[in-house]
Amino acid sequence: MSFHTLKDNGVVVVDVDGQLIVGNRQELKQKVLDELEGGERKFLIDFANTGYIDSSGLGVLVSLSKKIREQGGELRLANLNEDLRTLFELTKLDTLFNIADSRDEALSSF
């Protein structure tokens, strides 16, 4: 698993390669919080290359979204495959997040 970050037109885009689970969620959290502290306000997490997410991974997304909103920013998600969508629907977290089909869709409407 690894995380890659790039900036696209003022949006911090984080790619999650591999699993987002209890063993590594802290890394993602720290990365995003560092950017938030550095003044960034628009965040997109791209799951195109993500294997699976567990409840800890979902929890990190919920708490990041909250922290970003508290600073007047926004977190969006993109490229959830069918399995990941099922997880968000089961847990009703699909009602909490702005979930775009593609990275471009998420970026163009920020």
Added chain:
Amino acid sequence: MSFHTLKDNGVVVVDVDGQLIVGNRQELKQKVLDELEGGERKFLIDFANTGYIDSSGLGVLVSLSKKIREQGGELRLANLNEDLRTLFELTKLDTLFNIADSRDEALSSF
């Protein structure tokens, strides 16, 4: 385990926090090779915060030292504790490396 890199007067100093073993040696190798590719020639690996090293870790040091020498550079080691020194002595690798007692000693004589 994590690696921290800084530059001190033209020397790339790498701190190894934790273990340098079969599960993570590639990370160290890649980090140093990237710097070598980027034109750096003087390297110091500081083991002050290292727990233990296994034969794979020793092997990475040997192969990095060789690659650096091939480019006209030099690799030094510093702050080996008594356990780590024992490993270098057992394997006779203490005869292959420039091993300094402290970081300052290694840096001042580069």
Added chain:
Amino acid sequence: MNRGSASRRSDADASGPEHFVLELPSDLRVIEAAVGYLVGRCRAASFQGPRLDLNFRVGVTEALANAVLYGNARDPRKTVKVEVSLEPNRVVVSVADEGTGFDPGSIPDPTRPENLHAAGGRGLFLIRNLMDEMQYNERGNALRMVLLREVPPSRTGRASG
């Protein structure tokens, strides 16, 4: 000379009903590798598709995480034992920790509006919804989960294909 161990290892190659075991240190870093091993064994027995990639992977990850974090409270002297039976139509996974257990009946529903913004509390819910059966022993330190290979008509979770 440890012949006992050596011969036990070769028995593992004999075919028959697939049964396999892991005994793991209480360390979150082993979970991904352990789940990878179990998924690999299942796949080799031609169990595949979203029931493996989603339901099995996530359900087993949750069970292991709870065993390490709560059951064994990351105590470095304790292990987590995983036993898997791969049967023709289903897989049975047992995850046992060395903790004192808990009361799984007392866990709130994470999908209620007042819980939706909580960072935690979705693990057991996911196990319950992704697996076809889940049951703790009386003490609450051993969880037995059953996943059917094919989607049963009226269950949550994705259909194959």
Added chain:
Amino acid sequence: MNRGSASRRSDADASGPEHFVLELPSDLRVIEAAVGYLVGRCRAASFQGPRLDLNFRVGVTEALANAVLYGNARDPRKTVKVEVSLEPNRVVVSVADEGTGFDPGSIPDPTRPENLHAAGGRGLFLIRNLMDEMQYNERGNALRMVLLREVPPSRTGRASG
């Protein structure tokens, strides 16, 4: 309901001669956690000092790495089994893989000048020099290592303290 598993877990709390087991997926990422677990168990039985921190940690790491890399050739369907007996004066560790074994007699000495610049080939040498006894089974897929708690008079390896 998996009572069998649950009761086996509680037996582990009973005192007596310390014997413990791990069964691990063939994945390099589990090695550090596994060694951490074993060291923790040893330390809890008041085995400590450089014989634990250096000799035991490195010797067991080498044995696990070889079992994963060569014995099981990282085959995701195979596991590595570790058995430890913690006796009053020594610790006995057996590491068994599911490979076809090898001939440990044929491994060259890595400290000879012509081998000193090689990147590999120091694992068995370290085990041999850090442990007080080491012996493979006939097939070569199970390694039994013995480490005395106190330094014996005429062995390589650091003295306590």
